[in-house]
Structures are given as structure tokens and as C-alpha cells.
Amino acid sequence: MKIFNTQTRRKEEFVPVEPGKVGMYACGPTVYNFFHIGNGRVFVLFDTLRRYFEHRGYDVTFVQNFTDIDDKMIRRAAEEGITVKELADRFIAAYYEDAGSLGIRPATVHPRATEHMPEMIAIIEKLMDKGLAYEAHGDVYFDTQAYKSHYGKLSGQNLEDLESGARVDVDEMKRHPMDFALWKAQKPGEPAWESPWGMGRPGWHIECSAMSMKYLGETIDIHGGGEDLVFPHHENELAQSEGATGKPFVRYWMHNGFLNINNEKMSKSLGNFQTVHDIVQQVDPEAVRFFLLSAQYRSPLNFSREQIDQAKAALERLYTARDNYLFLREGAEDRPLTEAEQALVGAASASIAQFDAAMDDDFNTADAIAAMFELVKQANIAAKPGCAKEALAAVLHAFGEMADVLGIVKPQEENLDEKYAAQLAARAQARKDKNWAESDRIRDALKALGVTVEDTAQGQKVRKI
RNA sequence: GGCGCCAUAGCCAAGUGGUAAGGCGAAGGUCUGCAAAACCUUUAUUCACCAGUUCGAAUCUGGUUGGCGCCUCCA
Numbered sequence: 001m002k003i004f005n006t007q008t009r010r011k012e013e014f015v016p017v018e019p020g021k022v023g024m025y026a027c028g029p030t031v032y033n034f035f036h037i038g039n040g041r042v043f044v045l046f047d048t049l050r051r052y053f054e055h056r057g058y059d060v061t062f063v064q065n066f067t068d069i070d071d072k073m074i075r076r077a078a079e080e081g082i083t084v085k086e087l088a089d090r091f092i093a094a095y096y097e098d099a100g101s102l103g104i105r106p107a108t109v110h111p112r113a114t115e116h117m118p119e120m121i122a123i124i125e126k127l128m129d130k131g132l133a134y135e136a137h138g139d140v141y142f143d144t145q146a147y148k149s150h151y152g153k154l155s156g157q158n159l160e161d162l163e164s165g166a167r168v169d170v171d172e173m174k175r176h177p178m179d180f181a182l183w184k185a186q187k188p189g190e191p192a193w194e195s196p197w198g199m200g201r202p203g204w205h206i207e208c209s210a211m212s213m214k215y216l217g218e219t220i221d222i223h224g225g226g227e228d229l230v231f232p233h234h235e236n237e238l239a240q241s242e243g244a245t246g247k248p249f250v251r252y253w254m255h256n257g258f259l260n261i262n263n264e265k266m267s268k269s270l271g272n273f274q275t276v277h278d279i280v281q282q283v284d285p286e287a288v289r290f291f292l293l294s295a296q297y298r299s300p301l302n303f304s305r306e307q308i309d310q311a312k313a314a315l316e317r318l319y320t321a322r323d324n325y326l327f328l329r330e331g332a333e334d335r336p337l338t339e340a341e342q343a344l345v346g347a348a349s350a351s352i353a354q355f356d357a358a359m360d361d362d363f364n365t366a367d368a369i370a371a372m373f374e375l376v377k378q379a380n381i382a383a384k385p386g387c388a389k390e391a392l393a394a395v396l397h398a399f400g401e402m403a404d405v406l407g408i409v410k411p412q413e414e415n416l417d418e419k420y421a422a423q424l425a426a427r428a429q430a431r432k433d434k435n436w437a438e439s440d441r442i443r444d445a446l447k448a449l450g451v452t453v454e455d456t457a458q459g460q461k462v463r464k465i
Numbered sequence: 466g467g468c469g470c471c472a473u474a475g476c477c478a479a480g481u482g483g484u485a486a487g488g489c490g491a492a493g494g495u496c497u498g499c500a501a502a503a504c505c506u507u508u509a510u511u512c513a514c515c516a517g518u519u520c521g522a523a524u525c526u527g528g529u530u531g532g533c534g535c536c537u538c539c540a
Contacts, residue, residue, distance in 0.1 A: 009469085026540095027540075028540095029540085030538095030539090035540085036540080038539090038540050039540050040540090041540070042540050043540090070538090071538075072538075072539095152468095155468070155469090155535075155536080156468055156469075157467065157468050157469095157535095157536075158467090158468095160467090161466085161467040161468070161536085162467075162468090162536060204538090225540055226539080226540025227469095227470090227534070227535075227540080228534075228535065228539060228540065229539085229540065230469095230534095230535070231468085231535055231536060232535095232536080232537090233539095255540090256540075257470085257471095257534090258533085258534070258540080259540080260533090263532095265533085265534090266539095266540095267539085291477095294477070294478070294488080295477080295478065295479095296478085296479080298470090299470095299471080299478090300470085300471075300533070300534085302477090306476075306477090307476085307477065309489085310476070310477060310488075310489045310490080311477085311488090311489085312489095313488085313489055313490085314477090314487095314488050314489060317488080317489095320502065320503090321502095321503095323502095324502070324503080358479090364479075366477095366478055366479055366486095366487080366488095367478095367479055367480085367486080367487080369478095369479095369487075369488075370478090370479070370486060370487035370488080371487090372487095373486095373487055373488065374486090374487075377487095377504095380502090380503055380504070381503085381504070431498090434498075436498055436499070439498085439499095440498095440499075440500085443500080443501095452500095452501065452502090453501085454500080454501045454502060455497075455498095455499095455500080455501080456501095456502080461501095461502085463501095463502090
């Protein structure tokens with residue numbers, strides 16, 4: 001299995017810290033609002049990685065945090081006239097709902113920053129002890145000059161270059177423009193926690209270091225998020241974590257490409273923010289997930305209604321295929337395989353191998369999806385009414401494995417045959433009598449109820465539109 | 466100024482040295498009472514452009530053009 005590592009900028013063979021186990025950490029949302037479709041891409045990506053590792057037999061511990069204290073949280077809570085905690089609780093609940101609609105499973109742990117103050121303070125103290133941090137008027141800063149030889153290794157920049165392009169306001173408290181806050185002294189009216197440096201709150205980056213080390217150990221396998229997090233967020237996490245422990249922090253850094261809206265960057269000023277909460281009201285959430293997986297994760301992706309419609313149409317082919325195989329299974333025969341059926345069983349396992357090979361190559365979901373379509377192609381040709389049970393079972397198994405990893409084509413709960421039994425019986429009789437007018441009338445009536453009925457060699461087949 | 470990315474058909478998108486996957490869309494056909502689904506056929510002599518390396522390049526090198534990201538909160 002190969003993973004593109006942002007730090008080395010090349011694909012590397014994946015070797016976990018502990019054989020058979022994977023520890024991964026994704027930077028989660030700041031819970032001051034519904035998360036947007038760009039966040040959704042990150043969450044779907046990491047959910048899919050996790051599913052794939054599990055499919056390959058790894059024991060996965062997946063941590064995704066909630067940032068529940070920062071400037072945006074404080075501002076928004078003030079606007080709403082509620083506490084920061086109330087704001088956080090509201091949007092954490094919304095996260096689970098919206099993520100669920102995209103088929104994103106809850107992580108192993110979803111830690112909250114505000115519940116990990118002691119862990120953060122411990123790291124800052126360690127950095128102070130090592131001379132990599134300094135206190136100034138109740139603030140604590142990471143001393144990038146003291147860590148000069150290591151700083152910048154993730155983003156591939158050195159301190160001088162960063163400094164020359166820095167648009168950072170020079171803070172009087174800082175010794176160097178690139179130094180960043182580990183702890184911020186309390187300002188009037190802000191939530192604050194006790195610390196050796198007085199009341200205050202953590203800086204932007206320290207929470208991810210503290211929570212990832214708490215749940216995954218000092219060296220984790222995979223850490224990632226959107227590509228904009230490379231600098232400064234992950235660079236700073238790396239500096240403070242390795243500065244504190246003296247051990248490698250992350251083995252593989254993964255960053256996904258940006259998602260644009262109608263070819264424009266999503267931003268407040270353009271007013272084109274699209275939350276998943278809103279999108280899933282309008283379009284099939286599974287089509288959104290499929291769309292997010294339709295390109296390699298490091299490529300930029302353009303969100304538009306047209307793209308979602310295309311994704312929906314593609315997904316429709318997979319749904320129809322799966323439904324057809326389930327329908328055929330009802331009339332399948334328990335008998336030895338014909339030569340063609342043996343070939344189909346072979347094609348089914350070949351498709352899983354193709355799928356795994358694609359995913360092994362830096363999680364190439366576009367190629368993995370192609371493997372599903374190739375199975376469908378073979379199965380549509382070879383699987384016929386009265387075919388052998390074993391052949392259909394192999395197809396359905398392969399299809400299910402792949403769909404599970406991608407988190408698409410979930411099973412239908414409703415039994416449509418039972419639900420519309422009366423109409424179907426009447427229509428069967430009409431067809432027997434060659435009463436086409438009546439037969440078509442019933443078909444149209446069912447269509448109005450949201451289901452189509454198809455006539456096959458095996459009888460009538462109903463499916464949702 | 467520094468670091469980095471991208472350009473493949475009408476649309477989306479794989480492919481990083483051996484002669485262009487897959488999906489959507491479109492056109493024609495088979496099957497069907499009619500449909501639907503499915504299947505068959507067609508839809509890039511060519512991968513932004515120009516040089517170069519090579520027996521061979523979408524793939525490597527240099528350049529040009531166009532687009533984008535980070536260096537400030539941002540997934």
C-alpha cells in the first residue's frame with residue numbers, strides 16, 4: 001500500500017508503527033456553524049481510508065477532533081447570546097447528523113479541545129522546560145528561532161523565506177514574527193482555563209498535538225486534512241509535538257485538494273458557502289459522497305449541480321445492477337456452475353483485486369470505482385434468469401465489499417414486492433389477458449407512487465425511481 | 466518575493482516510458498405488447514503549446530501560455 005506523504009512529496013510504502021494497526025487523526029470542524037462541502041470532502045476521505053484499512057484487516061483507531069474554543073466560537077456565541085459550550089453542543093449534534101447523511105461513520109474518538117486542557121498544558125510545560133517556548137504577559141509562544149533547524153520541514157520552507165513573505169502583524173509580545181501562540185492570556189469576557197501562566201485559553205495548534213498523542217501515542221501513522229492546513233497548522237503541530245517528545249510525530253501526512261464551487265474558491269466574500277446541511281436537502285446525499293470520491297483526493301474538485309447530477313446518474317447504474325442481481329437471486333438455481341458462470345466468479349474476485357490495487361495506490365478512488373463498473377459490466381452480460389446461486393453470490397459479495405469501502409449503494413430496507421403486492425397481482429392478470437391498457441394503467445399508477453415496474457423473463461420487477 | 470500544484474473527448478476522470486481505463490451525455494441497433502433495464506456499435510490517430518532526450522513520450526527535460534493553492538482565519 002502506497003501513500004503520498006506531503007512531507008517527502010512522494011508516494012511511500014505504508015508501514016504502520018505497529019503491524020496490523022493503524023492510528024489516524026483528521027483535523028475536524030470548528031463547531032461554530034454547519035460544516036461545508038469542502039469539510040465534507042475531508043471527512044468522506046478519512047472515513048473511506050478507515051473503511052479501506054478495515055477491509056484490508058487492519059485494526060483502526062481513528063480520531064477526529066472538534067475544535068470547540070477559538071476566536072470564531074467566541075464571536076459567534078456572543079452574536080447568538082449563548083455560551084461557547086452551548087454553541088459547540090448545537091453544532092456537534094449537527095455534525096453527527098450531516099456526516100451521517102453522507103455515510104460518514106463516527107470516528108473511534110471525537111475529542112473536544114475544551115476537555116483536554118491538562119494534556120495541552122503538559123505539552124506547553126515540556127516545551128518551556130526545553131527552552132522551546134517562552135512566556136510573555138500571560139501568553140506563551142513557541143520559539144521558532146530556538147527550533148530553527150527543524151522548523152519548516154513539512155511545508156518545505158525555511159524561516160527566512162517565510163519571514164520575508166509574512167503578512168503577519170508583528171505582535172509586540174513575540175520575539176520573532178513566525179513564533180506562534182501556544183497559550184493566550186484571557187481577555188475580558190472570554191472563557192478561560194487555569195494554567196501555570198494564569199487564566200487563558202489554548203492557541204490554535206496545540207489541541208491537535210495534545211489530542212492525537214493522548215489517543216494515538218507520540219508517533220501516529222497518518223495525520224491529515226485539507227491542503228491549506230499544511231502551513232501553518234500542521235507545520236506548527238509538527239514543531240511543538242516533536243519539540244516536546246523528541247520523537248517523530250507523524251509517519252504519513254495526507255492532504256486533500258480543495259473543493260471549489262462553480263470553479264470559484266468557496267469563501268465568505270463570494271457568498272458561495274455551501275453547507276452539507278443545505279445540500280442534502282436538495283440532492284441525494286449518496287450522490288454527493290459518490291461525487292466526492294469520483295476524483296483522486298489530491299486533485300482539486302469542482303462542485304456544481306451538473307456534477308452532482310452526473311454522479312447521481314452513474315450511481316443509478318450501480319443501484320440498478322445491484323437490484324437486478326438481488327432479483328435474479330430469487331430465481332437462481334442451486335446447481336454446478338457452467339463455464340460462463342465460472343468465468344463470472346473469476347471476474348468477481350478479479351474486480352476486488354483491481355479495486356484493492358487501485359486503493360493501494362494512494363487511495364485512487366476513481367480507479368476503484370472503475371473496478372465496480374467493470375464487475376457490473378461482466379455480471380450484466382453473464383447473470384441471467386435461472387443462473388447458478390453460487391455465481392450470483394460471488395457477484396453480490398464482490399459488489400458489497402467494494403460498495404462498503406466506498407460507503408455507497410446501501411441496501412434498501414423496504415420490501416417493495418410486498419408493499420405493492422395487490423397492484424402487481426392485478427397487473428400480472430391483466431398481462432395474462434393481454435389487457436395492455438389495464439396493465440399500462442397500473443404501471444402508470446405505480447410510477448405516480450415513485451416506483452417503476454419492469455417486465456422480465458422472471459416476472460415483474462419493482463424498483464424505486 | 467518564497468514554497469508548491471494543475472492542463473487528457475461535449476462533461477467528469479484514470480493512466481507517470483511501450484502505443485489513450487471507467488462513468489455521464491449523445492447517435493444507431495437488439496430485446497420488449499409498448500416500455501424499462503440490459504446488451505451491441507459509434508463518439509480523443511490523440512493528451513494546452515514549442516523544442517529536446519529516446520527505437521518509442523500524455524508520461525522524462527527545458528521553455529511558453531493559461532489556471533490554482535499556501536506564506537493571514539480557512540478543510
